[in-house]
Amino acid sequence: MVQVTLLPELLAFIAARIVNYETEATEPFHRWEAPTVGEFAAVPLIRHWYETIGLRADGEIVRWSTDHREPYLGVRPVEERYDWLSALVEGARRWPELRALLPTRPARATACQCVGNPMFAAGKFICPACCGLEWVEA
Numbered sequence: 001m002v003q004v005t006l007l008p009e010l011l012a013f014i015a016a017r018i019v020n021y022e023t024e025a026t027e028p029f030h031r032w033e034a035p036t037v038g039e040f041a042a043v044p045l046i047r048h049w050y051e052t053i054g055l056r057a058d059g060e061i062v063r064w065s066t067d068h069r070e071p072y073l074g075v076r077p078v079e080e081r082y083d084w085l086s087a088l089v090e091g092a093r094r095w096p097e098l099r100a101l102l103p104t105r106p107a108r109a110t111a112c113q114c115v116g117n118p119m120f121a122a123g124k125f126i127c128p129a130c131c132g133l134e135w136v137e138a
């Protein structure tokens with residue numbers, strides 16, 4: 001299980017986004033997924049083919065079945081770095097407040113080889129090396 005540490009302000013921010021998810025919808029699919037936000041008490045960070053990965057107000061990162069061929073009930077833990085980090089990177093695009101949860105770029109970091117590669121443009125493949133951060137530790 002992955003749980004990020006949320007400062008009180010961010011905890012309150014996430015809790016408010018969960019409660020107000022439907023009224024704050026800016027895309028049709030936000031409205032479609034609003035019932036699951038309430039049911040699983042998590043804001044969606046990233047949507048994959050079969051699963052959505054979301055963040056709960058206590059900092060736990062969870063996933064749930066969306067259009068799965070073998071759907072499962074409830075939420076499952078997220079374990080892989082690629083899954084939780086790419087979800088936070090994507091979520092921070094919608095809510096810049098979540099940038100506080102991303103790792104700080106160290107001075108010795110270098111630009112990832114995915115930068116400028118159209119295969120890894122937003123909405124396409126997520127780079128397995130940097131998970132969307134666009135930098136890697138040298």
Ligand SMILES: [Zn+2]
Binds near residue numbers: 113128132134
């Ligand atoms: Zn990369």
